[in-house]
Amino acid sequence: MLEPPVTELLRPWLARQRWYTSKGRDPDLRAVTTLRAAAPASGVGLEIALVRDVAAVPPVLYQVPLTSRGEPLAGAENALVGRVEDSELGERWIYDGCQDPDGATALLRAVTDELELTGEPPARLGRAHGHRTGLLPALRVTGARVLGGEQSNTSVVIGSVDPDDGREHPLILKVFRVLHAGANPDVEVQQALALAGSSRVPGAVGDLLGQWPDDAGTQVTGHLALVQEFLPAAPDAWRVTLAGIEAGTDPAAGARSLGVATAEVHATLASVLPTTEPDVAARARIHRSWSDRRAAALSRFPALADRAEQIEAVFEAARTAPWPRLQRIHGDYHLGQVLDVPGRGWVLLDFEGEPLRPLAERTLPDLPLRDVAGMLRSYDYAAGSVVLAGAVEPAAAENWLSRAREAFLDGYAHLTRADPREQPELLRALELDKALYEVSYEAGNRPDWLRVPLEGIERILR
Ligand SMILES: Nc1ncnc2c1ncn2[C@@H]1O[C@H](COP(=O)(O)OP(=O)(O)O)[C@@H](O)[C@H]1O
Numbered sequence: 190m191l192e193p194p195v196t197e198l199l200r201p202w203l204a205r206q207r208w209y210t211s212k213g214r215d216p217d218l219r220a221v222t223t224l225r226a227a228a229p230a231s232g233v234g235l236e237i238a239l240v241r242d243v244a245a246v247p248p249v250l251y252q253v254p255l256t257s258r259g260e261p262l263a264g265a266e267n268a269l270v271g272r273v274e275d276s277e278l279g280e281r282w283i284y285d286g287c288q289d290p291d292g293a294t295a296l297l298r299a300v301t302d303e304l305e306l307t308g309e310p311p312a313r314l315g316r317a318h319g320h321r322t323g324l325l326p327a328l329r330v331t332g333a334r335v336l337g338g339e340q341s342n343t344s345v346v347i348g349s350v351d352p353d354d355g356r357e358h359p360l361i362l363k364v365f366r367v368l369h370a371g372a373n374p375d376v377e378v379q380q381a382l383a384l385a386g387s388s389r390v391p392g393a394v395g396d397l398l399g400q401w402p403d404d405a406g407t408q409v410t411g412h413l414a415l416v417q418e419f420l421p422a423a424p425d426a427w428r429v430t431l432a433g434i435e436a437g438t439d440p441a442a443g444a445r446s447l448g449v450a451t452a453e454v455h456a457t458l459a460s461v462l463p464t465t466e467p468d469v470a471a472r473a474r475i476h477r478s479w480s481d482r483r484a485a486a487l488s489r490f491p492a493l494a495d496r497a498e499q500i501e502a503v504f505e506a507a508r509t510a511p512w513p514r515l516q517r518i519h520g521d522y523h524l525g526q527v528l529d530v531p532g533r534g535w536v537l538l539d540f541e542g543e544p545l546r547p548l549a550e551r552t553l554p555d556l557p558l559r560d561v562a563g564m565l566r567s568y569d570y571a572a573g574s575v576v577l578a579g580a581v582e583p584a585a586a587e588n589w590l591s592r593a594r595e596a597f598l599d600g601y602a603h604l605t606r607a608d609p610r611e612q613p614e615l616l617r618a619l620e621l622d623k624a625l626y627e628v629s630y631e632a633g634n635r636p637d638w639l640r641v642p643l644e645g646i647e648r649i650l651r
């Protein structure tokens with residue numbers, strides 16, 4: 190027994206985290222289960238608390254790995270969640286398990302199936318299973334650090350060496366914060382690509398599957414974490430692109446090669462994962478999702494009501510236009526999801542899909558042009574953000590944007606032999622859909638950036 194109970198301890202802390210989805214509103218947490226390491230490494234206990242925020246509509250299930258220590262951990266003040274009184278162990282210091290290097294190491298060991306995590310008996314059953322996909326030697330962990338920045342999940346870079354030859358094998362452990370029943374596309378799609386031999390995603394190492402009771406008490410399964418090869422010294426395309434615009438560099442070569450890389454990934458995905466006909470039901474479902482996004486953006490930004498009819502007309506034109514076969518895609522493709530890896534080229538990350546979209550939708554075959562549209566929106570964001578910052582004149586940014594767009598589309602068309610510009614209704618609807626999603630996303634996360642998708646909507650409607 191802990192005093193205060195873990196849900197009370199977590200309440201104020203969770204509300205301050207970047208990945209908390211109901212910013213500005215207090216959570217109301219219910220304990221779902223706690224997965225505990227059977228034999229704690231180094232005397233530091235790892236527990237994964239699964240807590241449901243029932244104040245959110247619909248309720249959101251969060252994963253919170255915690256470590257429990259008998260003494261404070263020097264230098265880890267920022268990782269301290271709080272102090273509790275444990276009825277068996279006495280006073281304990283509870284840390285964010287991702288920021289505590291022993292916690293991150295224990296999570297890695299759970300993924301590589303060297304550490305067992307079991308749920309609280311008897312009523313709140315839960316369990317986790319590690320699953321190794323890569324042939325890694327027995328590694329010695331040398332350190333762990335959480336990556337900072339704007340992230341929907343928590344990623345920890347883990348240094349490790351092969352004790353036999355001293356070679357370094359840096360790894361990245363991604364802890365999914367919002368959990369869903371079912372396979373997480375970030376695991377499923379990236380592993381499918383990596384195991385097909387694609388160098389366009391990081392090497393696969395393993396994943397952690399969890400079991401927990403859903404709202405109705407039925408045991409469900411979903412992914413808790415993913416471990417991959419970490420690619421050091423690889424800036425993401427967002428940073429590379431911003432530096433390029435500010436320096437006045439021609440974007441054509443980089444954007445074209447990104448178009449080629451995108452088409453290559455789409456081709457591999459179509460060959461290793463199921464594809465489907467765009468039948469009446471699939472078209473209706475996707476068309477409905479566009480209308481839902483329009484409604485969500487309008488409720489976030491009511492002034493958009495003036496544009497509602499024009500927006501619906503764009504969606505209607507796309508619904509009746511010719512559609513290609515549906516297939517698995519990236520799903521939330523933007524410049525921040527691509528690394529520029531020296532000697533390897535563009536490497537794609539984060540196939541989890543849009544965090545604001547239900548998982549059931551994100552795992553269905555979809556329109557590959559959705560990714561093309563996502564990247565075009567991202568070039569628009571890059572141009573918009575340098576103008577917002579006053580770093581580049583609007584006319585120069587506009588000129589840069591049109592070169593980047595055309596080069597990206599040329600690269601994509603070159604490899605696929607299907608030019609997205611030959612499907613203008615669909616491409617326009619998907620760009621508009623993404624911009625509407627961005628209105629909702631920015632309203633909840635970065636209201637100062639709202640101008641960028643709003644201006645994007647105006648441009649698309651023009
Ligand atoms: N395998 C990797 N190698 C190097 N950096 C990575 C790797 N995976 C993720 N990153 C870095 O971590 C950031 C966040 O990862 P991402 O998978 O996009 O997480 P999130 O879902 O939290 O946004 C990326 O933008 C990138 O900078």
Ligand SMILES: O=P(O)(O)O[C@H]1O[C@H](CO)[C@@H](O[C@H]2O[C@H](CO)[C@@H](O)[C@H](O)[C@H]2O)[C@H](O)[C@H]1O
Pocket residue numbers: 339340341427521522523524525539542543544545563566567568570571627630
């Ligand atoms: O990377 P995530 O999976 O967390 O994606 C979410 O956050 C992104 C912001 O970091 C957001 O992307 C939007 O902003 C980007 C610039 O920061 C821009 O390049 C993208 O085009 C734009 O959509 C993404 O939409 C959201 O799902």
